[in-house]
Amino acid sequence: MIENAFYSQEKHGPYKLFSLGNFELEEGGIIPDCKLAYATHGKLNEKKDNVIIVPTWFSGTSKDYESYIGKGRALDPDEYFIIVINQIGNGLSSSPHNSLPPVSMQSFPKVRIGDDVRAQHRLVTELFGVQEVALVVGGSMGAQQTYEWAVRYPEMVKRAAPIAGTAKNTIHDFLFTQTLIDAITSDPGWNLGEYRSNAEVADGLKRHADIWAVMGFCPEFFNQEKWGLFGVESAEELVEGFLEPFFQMMDPNALLAMAWKWQRGDVSRLADGNLAEALGRIQAKVFVMPIDTDMFFPPTDCEREQQMIPNSELKVIHSLAGHFGLFGGEGPSYHGQIDEHLKALLAVPVSESIVEQ
Amino acid sequence: MIENAFYSQEKHGPYKLFSLGNFELEEGGIIPDCKLAYATHGKLNEKKDNVIIVPTWFSGTSKDYESYIGKGRALDPDEYFIIVINQIGNGLSSSPHNSLPPVSMQSFPKVRIGDDVRAQHRLVTELFGVQEVALVVGGSMGAQQTYEWAVRYPEMVKRAAPIAGTAKNTIHDFLFTQTLIDAITSDPGWNLGEYRSNAEVADGLKRHADIWAVMGFCPEFFNQEKWGLFGVESAEELVEGFLEPFFQMMDPNALLAMAWKWQRGDVSRLADGNLAEALGRIQAKVFVMPIDTDMFFPPTDCEREQQMIPNSELKVIHSLAGHFGLFGGEGPSYHGQIDEHLKALLAVPVSESIVEQ
Known part of the structure; x- marks a missing residue:
């Protein structure tokens, strides 16, 4: 365990911690007293059906999504309860540098996208009693987690918007x-x-x-x-x-x-390696949103997957910043597209939950 | 000076050596007894107007172009005298590992594309008495040298075909x-x-x-x-x-x-940094031939330059192998395109030489 001032409330807050206790991992091993750092915007309504989950990207934290959230925006805290959850290993949630032996530093166990999404599921169900998610949306590794949510909890996730990411990572990536x-x-x-x-x-x-x-x-x-x-x-x-x-x-x-986790993002693990079957389980309405100039999550890769998702549409985002368009440096010309698509997606009526098989 | 069996007649021959004597470089310094390794195919005709010059790409040698040359092909040794010239530093021509002190190993001086093309010009004029070049064609760094030939010796180069390369290297590259x-x-x-x-x-x-x-x-x-x-x-x-x-x-x-040389390829050095002026000097008929899936010499970069070349056309090559399409692994589906374009280019009548200013 070492100090790193970069991962602090000052730099990346405000965020809170949710403790999962001893958290078992897909690859084996346990993270003792595993914690998820998360930030919320807005309020949970009485029906508990206004939840938006936003998982983080590689090297990013909950702070990075602040430019995606605001009054009048698609992610409007006046309307939705937005929970931005830091992935395990990102430096705010349990990570090698902030963990004690026996999981400190090089001894930190291997974590998979599936671990993150199971942990996030516990956070939203145990902490907030949420059983229905209006939207899961995230960029890059956040998109990997978005897909995992939609495949793993198909009856719970009503809408999903993976931005600049894939359901199964490619060899090139x-x-x-x-x-x-x-x-x-x-x-x-x-x-x-x-x-x-x-x-x-x-x-x-x-x-x-x-x-x-x-x-x-x-x-x-x-x-x-x-x-x-x-x-x-x-x-x-x-x-x-x-x-x-x-x-x-x-x-x-x-x-x-x-x-390591990014390299192995793959929802087909939930269906014995059959990607079409895994994506076919998705009940959410899905907008697949690649960035047109992305060099490692190119639109062709995303479209191939979109075509396997029953209730989905391809919405290509135009940017001159490549994958880093996600940072939102282009301002309204980028966020305008994101907001337009997410507003349209959020306006799609959801069907009644189908009981999980 | 060290031994490296990779750079040998067995692996990359047959090739010959042309000695430039003490060769002065644009960046300063001299390579004593500087040698160009070159391979020829076909025979120089009496009018000495059937010459095709082919400069090499990064890490490549004259051997790599053999799949581009053959009877009935655009680069037909029955019709043309094809001189494939290894760039300085490629391991066959004078290079760090095969040079003696004071230019051995880390002491090998910095070489620019312009040095290569001046050296190649001496080879074809002094060794073969050539004053007119029917075509310069090369891929990648070979394209950089092709552009340099066409801008530096505009009256001499009748046709030019830069494949998967640029006249001025981009920041991204x-x-x-x-x-x-x-x-x-x-x-x-x-x-x-x-x-x-x-x-x-x-x-x-x-x-x-x-x-x-x-x-x-x-x-x-x-x-x-x-x-x-x-x-x-x-x-x-x-x-x-x-x-x-x-x-x-x-x-x-x-x-x-x-x-180092690749990073700094830039014909605008011949026109005080004015790329349009440099490319405007080209008298050759030029086919600019990017590969559509190239990740670092993308068609957009090449087209931007093509539009500055007076007598030029853009011919995009389709490949699924990205920049490495150049290796020709796709066989006829790649070489067929190259041959078709080069045959068309070689069929364009050349105007009378304009006397050099």
């Missing part, structure tokens, strides 16, 4: 994520996960950030010199002044825990 | 190439370029290969499981059985010399 992992673990300072401070892994985290610079945006972003979307004035400043220090503040083992 | 460089130089075995054998840099070369696995192909290649194009039966075999050992055979300093 696996290989990409592996380069992120290798950039960190090749740093001698990583020391098999037993560094004393993330600063000792600064070189590896820098290389990890530099690969993100290539894959996180897209060629057109650079050609049109869209640095301004991220508040900087040059490509150099974007990489050296923003991306590198951004990732260097984070915990290497947290990034590695999430990357 | 620069950042991608930097990750390739960092993968190698972050290996302690690289030892600032003074390793005793490329085997000492095996880890860095592996990471370098793994980044290529992400950027060299494209998502659709993996989704359609097109491993067979490269003679293997799985993605794992593609990466671990083909790409990793492929790059691990190579010399790290050679890859770094080429990568």
Whole structure:
């Protein structure tokens, strides 16, 4: 267990902690006193049917979704009870750096998307008594969790909107994520996960950030010199002044825990490897929302899956920022699309719950 | 100077060597007794107007173009005198590992695309007395050299076909190439370029290969499981059985010399940074031939440049192998397109040479 000021209420709050007790994992092992960090917006109504669940993306926290939420927006806290839940291993929820032995640092067990969604299910049912979810929406790894929610709890999830992510991770994406992992673990300072401070892994985290610079945006972003979307004035400043220090503040083992999980996102595990069967179980109305310039969750990958989902539509988001369009730097031109689609989705009447088989 | 059996007549021949003597470089410094390795196909005709020049791509050699050349093909040795010239630093031509002090290993000076093309110009004029080139064609870094030929020697180059490459490298591509460089130089075995054998840099070369696995192909290649194009039966075999050992055979300093050069390919250097002016000087008929699934020389980047070239057309090549479509693994479905376009280009009548200003 080590200190890292990046993961704090000051930087990423306000958030609360929900304790799962000893939480058993799909890959085996237990996280003792496992905690989920979560943030809420709005109020749960009496019928408890105004819940929106928002799971976090790789390296992100509940803070990152604040630009998606607001009065008059699709995610309107005046209307909905929005629960943004930090994935296990993200640095706020139970993670390698904030856990005690025997699950501290390199000993933190492997966590899967399915573990996260089971943990989140316990949070919303046990803590809030919720049995119906109006919408699950999330970007990137948040989309992986969104799919997992819709397949694992089909009678509970009324609507789902996976943004810039897939239900079953592709080989290409696996290989990409592996380069992120290798950039960190090749740093001698990583020391098999037993560094004393993330600063000792600064070189590896820098290389990890530099690969993100290539894959996180897209060629057109650079050609049109869209640095301004991220508040900087040059490509150099974007990489050296923003991306590198951004990732260097984070915990290497947290990034590695999430990357391992991301590589293996796959709802077909719930149906003996049959993706069509797994996606066919979804009862929610689904808007599949890839970003058109995304280099590792491209629209073709998302459309292939969308076609296996019974009650679904493909809604391609236009962005010049590639996958990092998710950060919302384009402002209304991005969020306007997201809000338009999510409002339309939320306006779709839900059928009566079908009793779980 | 170290031995590396990969760069040999057995593996990459037959090739010959042309000596440039002491060759001065744009960045300063000299390569003493600088040599270009080259291979020829066909015979120079009496008018010396049947010459096709083919410069090599990153990590490639003259051997790699053999699948582009043959009887009845566009590059037909019965009709043309085809000179395939290895770029400086590629391991066959003068390179860090095969040079003697004071330019051996880490002391090898920085080489630019312009140096290569000046050296190649000396080869074809001094060795063969050629003053007119029917076609310059090359892929990737070969395209960079093709553009440099057409801008630097506009009266001499009658036709040009840059495949999957740009005239001015983009920032996105620069950042991608930097990750390739960092993968190698972050290996302690690289030892600032003074390793005793490329085997000492095996880890860095592996990471370098793994980044290529992400950027060299494209998502659709993996989704359609097109491993067979490269003679293997799985993605794992593609990466671990083909790409990793492929790059691990190579010399790290050679890859770094080429990568540095690639990052800085830019014909606008010939016109005080004005790309439109530089490309406007081209007198050749030009077919700009990007590959539609290329992740770092995408068609949009190539089309932007094509529109600045007076007598040019955009011919997009369809491939499921991304940039690595260049390897020709798709066989006739790839080479058929290349041949069709190059035959059409070679059939375009050339105007009389305009005397150089």
